[in-house]
Amino acid sequence: MENTSKIFEIWEITHLANPNTSHFIYLLDDSTFLCTCMAFKTYGYPCRHFYRVMTFTPTARFHIGLINRRWYKDELQEIDISNNKFTAISNIPASKEHSLPTQFLQQSSSDANQIENFDKTYEEVSNVISKKRKFGELFGFGKKIIADVIEDNDEETYQEVLEFFQSIQQKRSQRIINSSGDCNNSIMEIQNPVVRRPKGRPKLKRIKGILEESNTKTQYKCKICKQIGHNSKTCKEKENQDIGREI
Numbered sequence: 001m002e003n004t005s006k007i008f009e010i011w012e013i014t015h016l017a018n019p020n021t022s023h024f025i026y027l028l029d030d031s032t033f034l035c036t037c038m039a040f041k042t043y044g045y046p047c048r049h050f051y052r053v054m055t056f057t058p059t060a061r062f063h064i065g066l067i068n069r070r071w072y073k074d075e076l077q078e079i080d081i082s083n084n085k086f087t088a089i090s091n092i093p094a095s096k097e098h099s100l101p102t103q104f105l106q107q108s109s110s111d112a113n114q115i116e117n118f119d120k121t122y123e124e125v126s127n128v129i130s131k132k133r134k135f136g137e138l139f140g141f142g143k144k145i146i147a148d149v150i151e152d153n154d155e156e157t158y159q160e161v162l163e164f165f166q167s168i169q170q171k172r173s174q175r176i177i178n179s180s181g182d183c184n185n186s187i188m189e190i191q192n193p194v195v196r197r198p199k200g201r202p203k204l205k206r207i208k209g210i211l212e213e214s215n216t217k218t219q220y221k222c223k224i225c226k227q228i229g230h231n232s233k234t235c236k237e238k239e240n241q242d243i244g245r246e247i
Contacts, residue, residue: 013025023035031101035050040066044071054088058100060090064084065082086102145161224237
């Protein structure tokens with residue numbers, strides 16, 4: 001922080017299972033906070049360490065403005081939250097040494113750069129969240145309808161639901177075909193990939209797999225007559241040699 005005078009209180013949070021691991025929370029004069037776990041900056045909502053500090057000091061107060069607007073519903077994105085009240089959990093009276101603000105400052109000077117960077121990516125993040133929300137609504141509703149239709153064992157209702165899904169699929173397929181036809185007219189000619197010579201000795205022929213049949217047949221060479229096509233066991237010269245030895 002550039003100006004440490006903005007810090008009202010500093011708290012250390014220690015884990016019960018691991019006392020050697022701790023986090024520090026800095027309560028600022030604009031009713032925001034900083035935690036060394038950085039979850040507030042990363043995810044855009046207060047961490048569990050902040051809620052623990054709220055039980056010990058009235059300086060740590062919750063406000064809806066502490067939650068980033070990307071987590072709001074679409075219809076609540078543009079609402080004014082400056083008039084919303086702070087919520088304190090601790091019963092300890094506030095210190096008279098410093099006065100706490102009554103309104104939440106949405107754009108403090110310390111977060112000006114962060115808010116500016118967030119505005120650039122807000123639309124993209126909002127679209128992703130909207131898609132996930134729509135997927136959850138449609139998937140949950142569709143799963144319930146399918147389960148009810150199968151459980152009722154009504155053939156007429158089953159055919160109606162099936163025809164409805166098929167009609168949607170046909171409309172979507174036709175839309176994809178129309179859009180792909182328009183894209184094909186503007187697609188540039190695709191060139192062959194660039195071929196680069198790999199390292200190492202080049203392979204003269206393809207190595208066949210285990211299940212592939214080999215076209216080449218193994219030719220045996222006889223040790224007795226030195227001819228190709230048979231071995232020493234089936235050689236005729238061997239029989240003549242054996243007869244000569246017996247005589």
